[in-house]
Amino acid sequence: MLTAVFWGLAGGSSLVVGALLGLFAPLEKRIVALIMALGAGVLISSVAFELMDEAFKDGGFGAAATGLLLGALTFFLGDLAINRAGGKHRKRSEGQQEAGNASAIVLGTLMDGIPESVAIGVSLLAGGTLSWVFLAAVFLSNIPESLSATVGLTRAGHRPFQLMLMWTAIALVSGAASGLGYLLLNHAPANVTAGIQAFAAGAILTMLSSTMLPEAYAEGGAMIGLATTCGFLAAFALGHL
Template sequence: MWLAALWGLAGGSSLIVGAVLGLYAPISKRVVALIMALGAGVLVSSVAFELMDEAFDKGGFGAVSTGLLLGAVTFFLGDLAINRAGGKHRKRSAGQQQDGNASAIVLGTLMDGIPESMAIGVSLLAGGKVGWVFLAAVFLSNIPEGLSASAGLKRAGHHPTRILLMWTSIALLSAISAGLGYLFLRGAGPNVTSGIQAFAAGAILTMLSSTMLPEAFEEGGAMIGLATTCGFLAAFTLSHL
């Protein structure tokens, strides 16, 4: 359990790194968008060739397809509720958060990170270890998220200390969710663990397509497609070495 929590914290800690960069480093929006696209490509590849492959080997098509669709629908409904509550612009870098609801922004940001933490914990449960390519993908994808959102929150008038405390809390909650996921699912059958892995994969894919990639394309333009493909190829190559 503690090992799962440690890996969850490792993946979530890059949110704090991104927040520090967003608050204090003069990084252009285009560079942030390219990093975001690169991280999204790495994450898509890791979901496909690590999470889904492992889940399919253990639980078969039924568990995987059910879990994937449930994860996608669950994230879609949760994201819709968060958007309507005032958290729609939680990842924007231009200060649109000023018109949003602070609680909804925090909840939405936490919701974005839960599937990744869940995947880390369940992967450890299912295979006895965490795929380092997937962990690297989570770490990389969290940096531009924390960077972009922190820059926007600062422009919206939020104090840097408050922003850093928010990301620190979310990183700690990511660790707790990974540890508790391992604790409560220990001893579960292969169909259950593979279904939850697929659930996390569906939520991650829905999150990428509805939040990260649209934001990246808006800020970075046509180069985003190339950066996403490069990230996908890098993760695919590393996972097969």
């Protein structure tokens, strides 16, 4: 469990790195968008060839398909509620968060990261080892997310100390979610573990398509498609070499 917590913290720590960059060394919007797209491509590849492939091997098609669809539906409903509560622009860098609700923004950001953290814990449980390609995907995708959001929240009037406290808390929750996923499923049947793994995969895919990639395209334009494909190919190649 401690190993799961450690790797969950390792993946979530990049949120703090991105926040520091947003506060003290903000990058050009297009560069942030390209990094976000690269991270999204790596995550898509990892979801397909790490999470779903393992879920199918351990639990069969039924568990994998059911978990995937339930994860997608759960994130969709949660994201819809967060958006209506004022957290729609949580990843934007132009200060749109000023028109939203701070609590909804925090909850939305937390919701975006929890599936990845749970997937880390469940992956350790399923295979005994963690795919470093998936961990790299989580780490890489978190940096532009917190960087862009930090820039936007700063422009909306939020103080740097409050923002760093928020991102640090979310990173700690990410570690806890990873450890909790490992602990609760330690003696669960293989098809249940596979279903939870696929559940995380569905939530991640829905998050990418509904929040991360649209925000990246809004900031980076048509190059986002190429960057996403390059990220996918890089993760595919590294995972099979």
